[in-house]
Amino acid sequence: MQLKQQSLIDLPKKKEKMNSKPTPMMSQYLEVKRRHQNYLLFYRMGDFYELFFDDAKIASQQLGIALTKRGKLNNKDIPMCGVPAHSAQTYLSRLIKLGFKVAIAEQLEKKSESIKNQKKNQKIFERDVVRIITPGTILEEPLLDSKKYNFLTSIYIKNGEGSVSWCDMTIGIFKTKNLKNSSLRQDLSELLYKIDPGEIITSEEIINNLLIKEELKNWKNKITLIHSTSFDLKNNNTKIQNFFKVSNTRSLGDLEDSDICSAGALIDYLYLTQKDNVPNILNINIIKDEEFMEVDKISSQSLEIFSRINGERKGSLIDVLDKTISACGARMLKEQIKNPLLSISEIQKRQNFVEHLINENSLIEKIRELIKGIPDVERSLSRVSAKLRNPRDLINVLNFIKKSIKVFTVIEFSKNLTLKKLLPSKKNIDELSSLQKLIEKNIETEPPISLQEGNVIRSNVNLHLDELRNIKDIQKKKILNLQIDYSTLSNLNSLKIKFNNFHGYFIEVTNKNSDKLLNCSEKKFYLIQNTLHAARFQTDELKKISLEIEQSEIKAIELEKEIYFKICKKILENNALINRTSNNIAYIDVMNNYAFISRQRNYIRPTFSGGKKLSIKQGRHPVVEESLILEEKQFTPNDCEIEIDKETWLMTGPNMAGKSTFLRQVAIICIMSQIGCYVPAKSVDIKIIDKVFTRVGASDDLSKGLSTFMTEMVETARILNGATTNSLIILDELGRGTSTNDGLSIAWAILEFIILKKKCLTFFATHYKELTYLKKRFPSISLKTMQIDEWQGNIIFLYKVIDGISKSSFGLHVAKLAGIQDSIIKRASEVLKNLSEKTFQKKDVKNKDEYFEFEDDENAHKKQEIFRLLKKINPDEINPKEALELLYSLKKKLSNK
Template structure:
């Protein structure tokens, strides 16, 4: 969000004027820092607070709902000011970041005053500067992040129809790069942005305003940051990338074209800017190829409700049901599995081998889950340590992680299995870091503060020098207590208090009416340092000297604590790659453990893969619907499917609400779950690995683009027809229902024909056009399927089973009845339907029979109800009851 800084800019331009020269050293320092960071809200550290001034203060106060006050004057104008406590700053940062603001954090850089800007007449001024800039894509603070989600900073570079997209999660070190499909740049870019779900996008102004991409950028506008074109300069970025990855040539990183160099180099430049060159350790660049992952596009993902339901809620989505991970890093990895299912059969089977082995070791699975519960997020803690954020609690996270990793190693080290051997070896190295856990334990307090400002990070008796400084401070603080008692006796005033502030240090404070006691005291030389509205503040030489001793001891203790902590950080960073690799292994164990736990609990099976075109699912189930039914005490009805090169298409007809859409979705979901390396809800699954999954299930409008249901349907269908290959899975449900019957039928016919003859991929095509089944007379590789129903007592019962055949009816009137439509309306609809079925072409209104207004039928219906209500079964004989039944039947017959 762009900030208006006119008033501040005017002040800074006139810093040479006489009035401006009257500003305090602190404000002069502030203006210098702010002048270099005009576009950011500047949080300026002042003791226990972060303070904001000028327009920054106005913006922050308004958006945070905090008081706007003032601090001094500048050019005879009050300086607006607001502030937030440093210990709760993250809450305020979170709110501002969510609103789109970017924030510069200025910290005190030294523990001793800056001699260049201090004088005897001014308070202590410490050197301050911006240590980092927080933007939506560069957040490191744990409390500002979703622990189960990556926070990607994304860079987009496009030039002459070519382009690349790079994305990095600074908190975990994940850095990816992908070249955009030159034939479908727009589509590819849109799909990747949806999949990445970035926190922030950087690009150039000319790319942002390119008419070809403007439509997409408008959707992501609140996430876009425009940066100078120089960020994407290929020549400069070539050197930047090599330096960043400590590589002598780019070829060692993989095949990167010019657009990839521009995109990835821009990310590095932006990180250098925001992190002031303190970038977390990132050692690998992952170059994503087109044939590496199964493509599940945005529409299909939303239709299948993989990450959220249609209404946006996560509860009831696929990931909500299958995620049994117990660590934040494991949850993030599982989500990436679902975003990027594999196409490499060897890699898929390797994951399935792990799952199968863990199922065989259920006792270990349970113990691993118990051990992993509460495991801290070391992946992000390591990033913060390498970025020099100096939160001592991150070091405790590292210590706990080492301990837990060794525990997990102990659980699996004796499993005699080649499959787990690589994991066992990767964890065994943690025994060598036991010394680091012990070092952290001996050095740090078990629950250290989050910053060094008040000390208390390092344990007592760890350093003699540190203990000495602490003793000096404690002795002199005791002396302050003694002085308060002495001064109270000397002036005979019990409510005398010795207080402290950054300006004066320690001072005596009394109310104004007792000030004379100190000024007239002969035994102690009290001198006035400040008057306030209600009190007077005094110092003595002894108090001042004691204050200096305490301040110096505190400052030197804090500096020494930082030195000790930094030494500890150096040891951690020397072992960064080991800790990072083991963290990835632990996350992988968590995910595989999750799959195993899920499979055992819900009776899932291992899928197998075929070299030939094939999709065979025996007793397949929808994991989400099944979970919902189990909770309500019902049972899911499983279904089979078998498609291959001979019969590659299923044309499905069937009544509404009979389970057709659920069957279609479960088929796609089972295929996706198979390719992430998870066991699946079925009795048997065998398939050829798909390259793309396209589903078009359910009608929707795209009002934001002004598209109707039918237009949206055609756009999505065109996307499928253009993108599908022979190795894709295509699922289309009720194509053509947004237009007239004749148009819809002709389109559905020609589209199905094109898929079968040109695309030749495995296809499920559900339709309400019964006439479409005649296509089988021309094309033999189609199976006709429907949903089984049965009639009982005049009622239709849905059996939710897929069977051979063609549906004779959609049972729309029955569904309307189930939905609660009035019986009189249902009866009327039956009459209209009967007449329509007899007519050739479009019948006239008078042919339908009767008045459209059915008030008379409603009246007759109500009369019958009243007559039945008057019957008292206990007061009549069997013979009378039989006669009444005949009478009722005759009355009904007369009205039909």
């Protein structure tokens, strides 16, 4: 949610006189807020983050917390609300999910320095924004979805070309892809769908670019506008060199100018939000189209790969395939499904791992058990790199290393050489073991969540640290003795010495006993506070001891920080090694996941011999099969054999007979084959498919003002323009969004175009039985239908694909099954009978086949020429002789072969 500067605080301008002078703290706040007016400012005040003015009103309303006030400005109360620092992540999470961006202002000054400053009557900490949290720059684990990447995405477009760069700084991933002029809008749409960005940064000039303006409207809630100067080519060249620590951008790969512009802007935004604590990102990955199968947004949605039509993950393909154990494995699996491979050798590498895991059956469960509970080390490392000071991130690194080494050890004892290729080198394992010992030796097993709390570093690590801690222990014993002495002196058994952050150590008695301390002649007790039920006192010796304890604690914590950051430095020096290890574990988890589901569901290894365009024997739809298993039912498998010269299947048959399930099943088996997974079938052999296009089911796009039919035509045009001879096209019920004749004509022409021009694998399901006459002209068409039995006036769907043409669409039977009243069904039968009798009562039509005969291009051209000639003639201006000659001429044109 973009906050507008003018809608925030009525901040007085620097030179503007104020009716009432703000406190030093409020002056400091106003200056910090003035520099961060587009963000909700979480301002650290001791153990709380406080918000003021309009920020407080917004946070109070959105978070449901009390709105109070603190002091006045210009004789008006200052609205204020606050949240405890230890639970701030919960509140931050809610605000980020609502679309707000939050600036975090911390106390920068060391407490020991603050104590010195108090003696000079400077009683406030120095505070400033240390980090800005936006939807694309979240680091905190509770704010992230462990199974998803959280990509910050930068879009740059100029002169019809452009680039998109995206980064998940919690993982250390940075990618860029160039967009070309020819299909820029479509490419951008597909790329953004694949990336699924948490936040998009671009400039106002770019967002108003006519080429992409409509597309970016779909993402308006995720867009953050930045200044156009962030995309400056020269400056960004330098930024990229500095960020990736290279002397020339060419050493990073084939980066084009537009890539440099988009990537540089992204880096600029990382520094804006993370200040000097940007997590380590080691390299940039330049994405090329030729590496992966293309499954566009529409096809992915209609195949329900990542979510069902209703948006739910449950019941989608990924829901069935994702039995990964680790967060890094789940993320890698999703990327593999998004990007099926085109290289047979790369596919077979994955298949080999899966095969050997299945063969060594017991290994599957061992690996799953060992990976269970493994920390998300990539995100822990990013927080260590960003200096978020949560010692538990180091414990995550420790536990990750320990579990990883156990996984590698199990694979090491495997008999299979293929599996051993997954192992890091002995040198790398030794380096990991050294890091494990470093953390174990220095860091407590269960450290506090914040470094500031102390007791993070173990005893016997640093002698001076142990001495400082001993001072605290010795002085605490003195305080216990003082409590006994003061209690005896005052004759008050209820006297207690307590502690809080404001007063330090103090003496507390009930109000009715306060006079005994005030009137004590042997010891000077200073009254420091009265509460409703108690009076609080100090003495010189207690104050001295309290100060000594406080100073020793402060020095101990500062020393702990010094030791802690040295350990962090050593860990980050091995950042690349740990991330490689995490990648290994993710890969092992994904391959083991494929083996697990393949064994569980009896999936098989597909082959890529290329003998046929496609051969699937007893194929099954993995998602439908899964749901049927839960109902203790069996899925009906189907074959699909397509020879090289028989690449088009024309399918007829009623709704509910299983056509759409079969069509989706074919596409899903092809996608699963090319991600390296085993597939639900008895055998599968395919040629590599470069693109999958599906148009299944009717829909409209009201947001763009498109009807069902227009949406259908736009999507079909996309398919016809994008398909190659190596593509897979699935079209279901094309042309039903308009009149019957129009729909039939369009379906006819499109099918013919695919057969003649594209010559690719095509499954064309239709209710237009007339399309089957195309079989006479195109032997490459195979006619298929769904097997149906009729019994006692009812139909039984057998869900089996067979050769032939459907006798009927069985629409009335389906309507009856759906519960339509018998009287309506009866009337519909009468209407259908009348319509059927009239269908072919056309004048001059002797044969039904002849009526639907599709003319070849030559005859069509002759008729168009004759039509043009006739249109030019005016009967009133032509004599009988000319008319007769013209008639002979036209006759001759028609008869010429």
